[in-house]
Amino acid sequence: MSSDTPIVRLTDLRLSRGGRDVLRGIHLTVPRGSIVAVLGPSGSGKSTLLSALTGELAPASGRVEVLGRDVPQRSRALLELRKGLGVLLQGNGLLTDLTAAENVALPLRAHTDLPDAVIRRLVLMKLHAVGLRAAADAYPRELSGGMARRVALARALALDPPLMIYDEPLTGLDPIASGVVMSLVRRLNDTLGLTSIVVTHHVHETLPVADHAIVIANGGIVFSGTPEQLEASADPLVQQFLRGQPDGPIAFDAAPRATEVA
Numbered sequence: 001m002s003s004d005t006p007i008v009r010l011t012d013l014r015l016s017r018g019g020r021d022v023l024r025g026i027h028l029t030v031p032r033g034s035i036v037a038v039l040g041p042s043g044s045g046k047s048t049l050l051s052a053l054t055g056e057l058a059p060a061s062g063r064v065e066v067l068g069r070d071v072p073q074r075s076r077a078l079l080e081l082r083k084g085l086g087v088l089l090q091g092n093g094l095l096t097d098l099t100a101a102e103n104v105a106l107p108l109r110a111h112t113d114l115p116d117a118v119i120r121r122l123v124l125m126k127l128h129a130v131g132l133r134a135a136a137d138a139y140p141r142e143l144s145g146g147m148a149r150r151v152a153l154a155r156a157l158a159l160d161p162p163l164m165i166y167d168e169p170l171t172g173l174d175p176i177a178s179g180v181v182m183s184l185v186r187r188l189n190d191t192l193g194l195t196s197i198v199v200t201h202h203v204h205e206t207l208p209v210a211d212h213a214i215v216i217a218n219g220g221i222v223f224s225g226t227p228e229q230l231e232a233s234a235d236p237l238v239q240q241f242l243r244g245q246p247d248g249p250i251a252f253d254a255a256p257r258a259t260e261v262a
């Protein structure tokens with residue numbers, strides 16, 4: 001993959017779930033080294049978009065290229081591609097009966113045959129990168145929500161993936177922990193030379209660290225530009241979303257406001 005090949009390229013993508021189009025006409029290019037925020041109300045299709053990047057959902061039509069190649073549909077090729085993706089899904093997915101270090105070691109044990117001593121050193125490096133080396137032997141229940149999220153981040157980084165994908169990384173975190181996680185996302189992106197896609201409905205916490213933002217609503221991309229352009233946008237759809245207003249051009253029927261806090 002040459003250095004100017006986009007890390008992700010979506011071309012006229014259409015994604016369906018349960019026989020219904022969730023997204024259509026999606027075009028997106030994610031340049032290497034950038035952090036792209038994918039914003040939009042609950043139920044707008046953000047997680048669906050990510051599932052196309054990881055190959056979990058095949059496109060109804062259009063093209064999905066990740067790390068310079070079409071996302072394969074065959075399971076063996078897909079496993080290979082996924083080694084290059086660091087995915088932090090909604091919820092931490094930490095195993096509660098394993099320590100922080102053992103959780104971070106899981107992908108290394110699954111995908112490499114490195115000796116234990118080497119794995120231990122790599123794990124401590126990843127925990128150090130998220131500021132939690134001292135918590136290596138703690139169990140998830142002994143960690144705060146923000147610390148547990150950072151352990152999950154360290155685990156997503158375990159195999160040194162060039163592309164990090166975060167789905168709602170701030171859910172359940174207080175404002176201080178949210179700030180810590182988002183500045184970590186930026187710092188890791190820049191120091192490790194990653195590219196990051198952050199899916200979230202937490203606009204105000206995410207925009208300050210993003211290079212580019214897209215807003216999805218009503219089945220498509222309704223805005224694509226810099227965070228500054230987003231804040232300045234006069235588009236009523238964008239304004240409704242930024243201000244969190246339930247009434248306006250975005251149909252909230254797929255996402256009752258009452259359930260959004262859950």
Ligand SMILES: Nc1ncnc2c1ncn2[C@@H]1O[C@H](COP(=O)(O)OP(=O)(O)O)[C@@H](O)[C@H]1O
Pocket residue numbers: 017018022040041042043044045046047048049254
């Ligand atoms: N497995 C599924 N089967 C059918 N519909 C689904 C499935 N997953 C999500 N959907 C629907 O697709 C739409 C987008 O969902 P999702 O991508 O999870 O939204 P977001 O992540 O933006 O909150 C919603 O209307 C949701 O109900």
Ligand SMILES: [Mg+2]
Pocket residue numbers: 046047048167168
């Ligand atoms: Mg989602």
